[in-house]
Amino acid sequence: MSERVYEILFIADPNLGEPEVDALAAQVQGFVEKEGGTLQKMEKWGKKRLAYVVGRHREGYYVLLVAAGPGALVKEVERRLRVTDGIFRFLTVRVDDELRKAERRKTKRSLAEEKRKGQGRPGASPARDMEVQL
Amino acid sequence: MSSHAPNGEGRTFGRPRGSGGAGGAGGAGGARGAAGRDAAGKDGGGKRFFFRRRKVCKFCADKIDYVDYKDIKLISQFVPERGKILPRRMFGTCAEHQRKLTEAVNRARHIALLPYAAE
Numbered sequence: 001m002s003e004r005v006y007e008i009l010f011i012a013d014p015n016l017g018e019p020e021v022d023a024l025a026a027q028v029q030g031f032v033e034k035e036g037g038t039l040q041k042m043e044k045w046g047k048k049r050l051a052y053v054v055g056r057h058r059e060g061y062y063v064l065l066v067a068a069g070p071g072a073l074v075k076e077v078e079r080r081l082r083v084t085d086g087i088f089r090f091l092t093v094r095v096d097d098e099l100r101k102a103e104r105r106k107t108k109r110s111l112a113e114e115k116r117k118g119q120g121r122p123g124a125s126p127a128r129d130m131e132v133q134l
Numbered sequence: 135m136s137s138h139a140p141n142g143e144g145r146t147f148g149r150p151r152g153s154g155g156a157g158g159a160g161g162a163g164g165a166r167g168a169a170g171r172d173a174a175g176k177d178g179g180g181k182r183f184f185f186r187r188r189k190v191c192k193f194c195a196d197k198i199d200y201v202d203y204k205d206i207k208l209i210s211q212f213v214p215e216r217g218k219i220l221p222r223r224m225f226g227t228c229a230e231h232q233r234k235l236t237e238a239v240n241r242a243r244h245i246a247l248l249p250y251a252a253e
Contacts, residue, residue: 009204009245050246051217060246064204091245093203102199109197 005040005068005099008032010081010090011060014047024086025063031077037069055088066095189226193235201234203241206248213239217249 008028012021021044029039045062054060067073074092081090192211193201203209212225212235219239222232242248 011246048247051243051249052246054246062245089245091241093241098200105199106197 003068004071004094005066005096006074007093007095008065008067008077008081008090009093010063010065010087011050011054011057012063013086013088014057014059014061016061016086020086021061021063024084025065027084028063028065028077028081028087031080032065032067032069032073035069035073035076037067037073037077039065039067041066057088060089068096191226191228191231193231194228198231201231201238203238203245203247205238206242209235209238209242209248213248215252217251 010028012024016024025042025044029042032039041064043064043066045064047059047061049059050057067077074094078090078092081087192198198208201209212227213219219236222229227235239248243250
């Protein structure tokens with residue numbers, strides 16, 4: 001239970017080149033792994049226009065990381081993100097709970113639908129047994 | 135009363151107005167619920183009958199369980215140009231999904247995917 005899944009989305013300086021952003025992402029991955037977490041996914045969205053001006057930036061380079069690890073990881077990773085040059089905004093969101101709930105609901109609904117069709121299996125496993133595959 | 139009506143699939147239904155006659159556009163505002171007010175606004179004041187479309191929560195209808203802050207395409211449908219989150223009565227979202235929507239919008243705003251206010 002102690003393992004939690006977090007989405008870490010950060011915005012890097014758009015003036016950095018591709019390799020520099022890669023280096024930054026690797027650096028953040030290093031933060032995560034140092035705290036006993038594992039990286040599940042890394043997604044680079046590329047340069048996007050910001051909805052409003054942050055500092056003096058009008059656009060930014062978005063990078064999304066999905067990491068699993070203990071809760072203490074977030075504190076340290078966020079602290080490090082804050083002091084990392086080139087990253088000017090980040091957001092960490094815990095997602096495992098919400099996704100699990102959504103998944104549970106989905107299975108519940110499909111089960112209910114089956115039942116409505118008159119083909120419901122009486123011995124169907126409860127939705128709670130479903131685990132989110134991440 | 136009418137707000138607890140069973141889930142009709144977006145059908146229209148009329149409601150007879152009192153035979154006062156004096157109630158113009160302003161009087162229509164006295165109808166229950168904002169949905170009624172909207173419909174009355176579109177119809178123009180003078181009609182004795184007005185129609186109200188039952189609004190269905192889009193998230194419920196599309197079976198979206200997790201409102202993702204990264205899904206700007208979805209979220210921006212509920213946030214007008216101006217950048218404000220509109221009240222539930224405008225879109226008919228259910229309480230649960232409105233709450234999740236708000237959360238998602240606020241996250242998206244923080245990460246500069248959505249504006250706090252229009253420039």
